Amino acid sequence: MKIAVCVKQVPDSWAEKKMAGGVLDRAGVDAVLNDLDEYAIEAALALVEANSPTGATGEGSGHSITLISMGPERASESIRKGLSMGADDAILITDPALGGSDSLATSLVLAQVLSAGGYDLIFCGTESTDARMSVIPAMLAERLQISQLTFAGAVSVDTTSATAKISRVTDSGIEEMSAAFPAVISVIEKINEPRYPSFKGIMAAxxxxxxxxxxxxxxxxxxxxxxxxALSSVEDAQARPPRSAGIKLVDEGNAGTALAEFLAEKRVI
Ligand SMILES: Cc1cc2nc3c(=O)[nH]c(=O)nc-3n(C[C@H](O)[C@H](O)[C@H](O)COP(=O)(O)OP(=O)(O)OC[C@H]3O[C@@H](n4cnc5c(N)ncnc54)[C@H](O)[C@@H]3O)c2cc1C
Structure with a gap:
């Protein structure tokens, strides 16, 4: 199998963020590999291990995993983490003109590279932790005119019939679906526990x-x-007001009523 995993560098979730010129100021904050993309990398690694004669990834497995990312030069730091987990190589699409690109442009760029690579499976996270639109996997499938298996909670493949199978939990139960290669698969965070890069992995990366x-x-x-x-633009943004002190109820026999009245006033109950 030739597998691609789309990975995005995002601002650290804990960093204080601000807007600059209608877009998030990404340059001034610490950047990390999108958490949810680590699950996509892990899913790809596990799939290769399960279908490799050596039980391992890399040379001799008969399969390859390439990380694909669109971002600034420094996104290579985050890509390096994915490589240290065990992916084989990576492609970074980086260009000053890409700044301010919306999801349509992002999917166009990624699809262009994916289409040239001829991948059997394209893994994505379900969403990025910065923009959280959760649209790129579907856009990629549409642009490449291939199947999409989204929100996967489990993934398996049959390499003989070149078919991928997923299951996902919905409000109405567990859905199982399959698609012939090539396909886009987005995975949820419950699918696995991403491995920590080993010292050997870090050196190899x-x-x-x-x-x-x-x-x-x-x-x-x-x-x-x-x-x-971009078809959308941010016209204005306001910093979130600081949190005001909460209301403290001291129970003098009437706290239950006071709490119910408070919740009713806020239309919670
Ligand atoms: C007007 C406007 C300006 C913007 N300007 C910028 C900007 O300057 N810089 C910027 O970074 N963003 C910018 N954005 C946000 C950017 O468009 C989104 O980050 C992008 O469209 C992807 O959407 P998402 O992050 O919500 O991805 P989702 O759909 O939530 O991501 C799902 C999955 O798709 C994959 N994926 C998503 N993005 C990438 C990527 N870049 N490379 C590889 N895989 C990816 C990952 O696997 C991810 O888990 C802008 C958006 C708008 C509307």
Missing amino acids: KKKIIESKSLSDIGLSTSDVGSDA
Whole structure:
């Protein structure tokens, strides 16, 4: 199997964030690999291990895992973490013109690279922890005209029939679905427990190749991406007001009534 995993570098969830020029100021905050993409990497690694004659990933497994990311140069730091978990190599699409790109442009760029790579399976997280739109996997499937198996809580493959199977939990029960390769699979965080990179993995990752591609390398022009091509724009943003002190109820025999009245006033009950 030739597997791609889409990974995004995002601002650290705990970092204080601010807007600059209608977009999130990403340059001034610590950046990390999107948490939810670690589950996608783990799912790909586990799938290769389960279908490898050696029981391991990498050379000799007969399969490959490539990380694909669109982001600034420094996204290579986050990619390196995915490589240290066990992915084989990576492609980073980076170009100054990409700043301000919306989800349509992001999916266009990723689809362009994925289409050229001829991957059997494309793994994604369910959402990024910064923009949280949860739209890229579906957009990729649509752009590539391939099947999408989204919100997977379990994944397996039959390499003989070149079919992927997932199950997902919905309000109405557990759904099982399958699709022939190639397919896009997005995974939820309950699917697995991402492995910690081992010391050996971290050392090996230093030698793994991150191929950097510009917009022209992938056959797109600056007018296809960036804030000028974005169909949405942020007109205004206000900082969240500081938290006010809460109300403390001291029980003098009437706290239950006071609590119920408070909740009723807030229309909670
Ligand atoms: C007007 C506007 C301006 C914006 N400007 C910027 C900007 O300057 N910089 C910026 O970073 N964002 C910017 N964004 C946000 C950006 O468009 C979204 O981050 C992007 O569309 C992906 O959406 P998402 O993060 O919600 O992905 P989701 O759909 O929530 O992500 C699902 C999965 O898709 C994959 N994925 C998502 N994004 C990437 C990626 N870049 N590379 C690889 N895999 C990915 C991951 O597997 C992820 O788990 C802007 C948005 C708008 C509307």
